[in-house]
Amino acid sequence: MMLRNLFQEVRRYPSAVVGIIIIVGLVITAIYAVIAIPYKEAVRLWRGGEDIWYKTPKTAAPAWVNWFRKDRLPETIILNTWEGEIEKTMEQVSEETREVVFSFPIEYSYAYFPNEIAVFFRSLYTEKQPYVALTWLAPDGREIRMFEGAIGRYHRYFVSQDEKLQRRLKGRPPLLGLLSDPQSETLAVLPGRYTLRVRALLFEPNADVDAEFVLYGSVYGWAGTDHRRRDLSIALLWGTPIALMFGLLAALGTTITTMIIAAFGTWFGGWLDEVIQRITEINMVLPILPILIMVGTFYSRSIWVILGVLILLSIFGGSIKTYRAVFLQVKESPYIEAARAYGASDARIIFRYLIPRIVPMLIPQLVILVPAYVFTEAALSVLGLGDPILPTWGKVIDDARVNGALVQGNYYWVLEPAALLMITGMAFSLLGFALDRIFNPRLREL
Amino acid sequence: MGVRLVLLFFTIVVGVYLTVLIANMGGYVDEIRRGEIRERIGAQFATLSPEMRQLSAEERKQLIERMVALEEERLGLNQPFIIRSLRYLEDAITLRLGKAQQIMSDKGSREVKNILLERLPPTLMLWGFSNLILFFITLFAALSLSRRYGSVVDKLIIALTPTSAAPAWFYGLFLILIFAAVLHLLPFGGMVDAPPPDHPLEYALSLAKHLILPTTAVMLSSFFLNTYNWRTFFLIYSSEDYVEMAKAKGLPDQDVERRYILRPTLPTIITNFALMVITLWTGAIILETVFNWPGLGRTLYRAIGHFDVPVIVGSTVIYAYLLAITVFVLDFIYALVDPRVRIGGEGKPV
Numbered sequence: 001m002m003l004r005n006l007f008q009e010v011r012r013y014p015s016a017v018v019g020i021i022i023i024v025g026l027v028i029t030a031i032y033a034v035i036a037i038p039y040k041e042a043v044r045l046w047r048g049g050e051d052i053w054y055k056t057p058k059t060a061a062p063a064w065v066n067w068f069r070k071d072r073l074p075e076t077i078i079l080n081t082w083e084g085e086i087e088k089t090m091e092q093v094s095e096e097t098r099e100v101v102f103s104f105p106i107e108y109s110y111a112y113f114p115n116e117i118a119v120f121f122r123s124l125y126t127e128k129q130p131y132v133a134l135t136w137l138a139p140d141g142r143e144i145r146m147f148e149g150a151i152g153r154y155h156r157y158f159v160s161q162d163e164k165l166q167r168r169l170k171g172r173p174p175l176l177g178l179l180s181d182p183q184s185e186t187l188a189v190l191p192g193r194y195t196l197r198v199r200a201l202l203f204e205p206n207a208d209v210d211a212e213f214v215l216y217g218s219v220y221g222w223a224g225t226d227h228r229r230r231d232l233s234i235a236l237l238w239g240t241p242i243a244l245m246f247g248l249l250a251a252l253g254t255t256i257t258t259m260i261i262a263a264f265g266t267w268f269g270g271w272l273d274e275v276i277q278r279i280t281e282i283n284m285v286l287p288i289l290p291i292l293i294m295v296g297t298f299y300s301r302s303i304w305v306i307l308g309v310l311i312l313l314s315i316f317g318g319s320i321k322t323y324r325a326v327f328l329q330v331k332e333s334p335y336i337e338a339a340r341a342y343g344a345s346d347a348r349i350i351f352r353y354l355i356p357r358i359v360p361m362l363i364p365q366l367v368i369l370v371p372a373y374v375f376t377e378a379a380l381s382v383l384g385l386g387d388p389i390l391p392t393w394g395k396v397i398d399d400a401r402v403n404g405a406l407v408q409g410n411y412y413w414v415l416e417p418a419a420l421l422m423i424t425g426m427a428f429s430l431l432g433f434a435l436d437r438i439f440n441p442r443l444r445e446l
Numbered sequence: 447m448g449v450r451l452v453l454l455f456f457t458i459v460v461g462v463y464l465t466v467l468i469a470n471m472g473g474y475v476d477e478i479r480r481g482e483i484r485e486r487i488g489a490q491f492a493t494l495s496p497e498m499r500q501l502s503a504e505e506r507k508q509l510i511e512r513m514v515a516l517e518e519e520r521l522g523l524n525q526p527f528i529i530r531s532l533r534y535l536e537d538a539i540t541l542r543l544g545k546a547q548q549i550m551s552d553k554g555s556r557e558v559k560n561i562l563l564e565r566l567p568p569t570l571m572l573w574g575f576s577n578l579i580l581f582f583i584t585l586f587a588a589l590s591l592s593r594r595y596g597s598v599v600d601k602l603i604i605a606l607t608p609t610s611a612a613p614a615w616f617y618g619l620f621l622i623l624i625f626a627a628v629l630h631l632l633p634f635g636g637m638v639d640a641p642p643p644d645h646p647l648e649y650a651l652s653l654a655k656h657l658i659l660p661t662t663a664v665m666l667s668s669f670f671l672n673t674y675n676w677r678t679f680f681l682i683y684s685s686e687d688y689v690e691m692a693k694a695k696g697l698p699d700q701d702v703e704r705r706y707i708l709r710p711t712l713p714t715i716i717t718n719f720a721l722m723v724i725t726l727w728t729g730a731i732i733l734e735t736v737f738n739w740p741g742l743g744r745t746l747y748r749a750i751g752h753f754d755v756p757v758i759v760g761s762t763v764i765y766a767y768l769l770a771i772t773v774f775v776l777d778f779i780y781a782l783v784d785p786r787v788r789i790g791g792e793g794k795p796v
Contacts, residue, residue: 285461
């Protein structure tokens, strides 16, 4: 009954409704992140180096920036022979030798040149290395010979480093030469369908060659990439459950413990109350943020340790005095006296009569506190004390700042995590302030 | 009063001792220190002059040991941690801040006092300036809002209150992005242009230019919430019967405000102001980091990074004293501004 009333009250506040919708959205995102990318996979990807992230361009903007541009930035094109998109044809040339041919079709109609083109070969053989020859077919019918030679089990070919090709292109840097019109004086992309043809000669019956073609563009995915080529979508997705968990646990942990301590202190009074008061005052002297920084620097940067210390330091915060003032009033109310008269135990009075009275005050407080803790975690990350393993929004901002994203114009790198932090903070804040007005009607009149 | 003083002193002692323990990680920092000393002296020996190289391995080892012992003695590492922690406490409480172990002031002094004093003006300039402005602007905005609550402006401020969920440094990031990176109007950070202008006027102008963004960030993050809080606080007082009475008598609005609203709320205003002023001491670690501002917060952060206990403890003990003195002095001020409060328990309790 009470819940239904509350629900109807909340519906009268558009800000609360907006807040709830955003929070539900965030929770769904968090659940999706945890299911779609399991914890271990997320950590492996986020800590991975070039071996995992060889296919993605460095600091590429998200693909949706093209929606806002007249001249589109090149997207990253990744094609390979083992996922069934590209067909391999095989032909017996002689008794021992077979020829494998496959081509990568590349639709390129951007105004800008790509950052790099690479082909990664994987081959199977026992003794005799396969021999490959690459040809570039331009839309205007030109055929340009590229790399030719024997390859090992793993071979990577970067077009921009091919000096022979540069000479063949009359000195033009290979990336520009391959994709531009040789007749024109100005360097402009010749739009159209290009093809990279690979012919490989295999000299053993069991030998085989596979290849992956990567054209590194200036945009990638829906979130872009960072300086270590990592797809930011992982950090943005996984940052959601971490931020929510950190904020909610810290807010719940501190408010509830603080409330219980204040209740016990006021109910029993005497030395217990005195001790609690003293601890609160001592806690006021302790510098919380520097202590968190010290813990992060000297001891552990694990998000759990930081969370624990933060809760410990916040329990005896200023709110204990506010609760105490309310409890002192409630303690004198007649119904408490009645409870005492019928012989209710101390614990019963505290948990059944004292604490429920403060809950309306507590719930808005709790919701409003969540963003403060979320931003504390982000702040520690910005100081370089983020969790060493987990990807968080704050760590993305830190990476971006340290690697000069603002100076170099990679704004998406800062804006994406910052927007998520802002949305999360605002959602809880909107809901919290609305709840405050619902639970404390005195404010509503004003 | 005596009891109050003793309790406050007790609070300082315990708070500072806890800080000493934490800043040393319960003695663990000593281990880091010893390791550092050994490594540094070992490295010195690796690149020594030829005559030193003639020493036998045994002699060299002895020499290293002697130098390590000397260095440990200089830093007081030869004593057990418990004794040293108590000495730290004694020095801190008597405000003998001593010498920093690693970091130096720009003038090359190792005295903690000099390091902190050198960093105080920049912090006061950034944090103090913006907080002072913020305090008075919100106070006046709140007063004027409380006069016409329910108006469009009032509703707008209430609607914008949730934006205060984000802290100043966070708004700083956005401001840097817009005004420094995209528009190239204002500097990314720092306190003055490099190299600093010689002419005092140019220096002041350069400083002002660098102050705009951080000050705006502080304002953005706190203005709406603070105004809202003060407004609600004033509204509670202005709905009192005696205010209605004064209005009914036909007193001008200004008089009502001054005598019947500001007067009874003065203790709260003063408390808030005093607490705001002393938090200036700790500086704003993250805001200063984001804006690359050479203040106390940055120094404290650097000290932590270098395990420089004297600086950390020195900064904390001064904060503790400032807090205790403020709390103590506030009691007197209450008595001055509010005749209902009588020190020493005479008269009616309030």
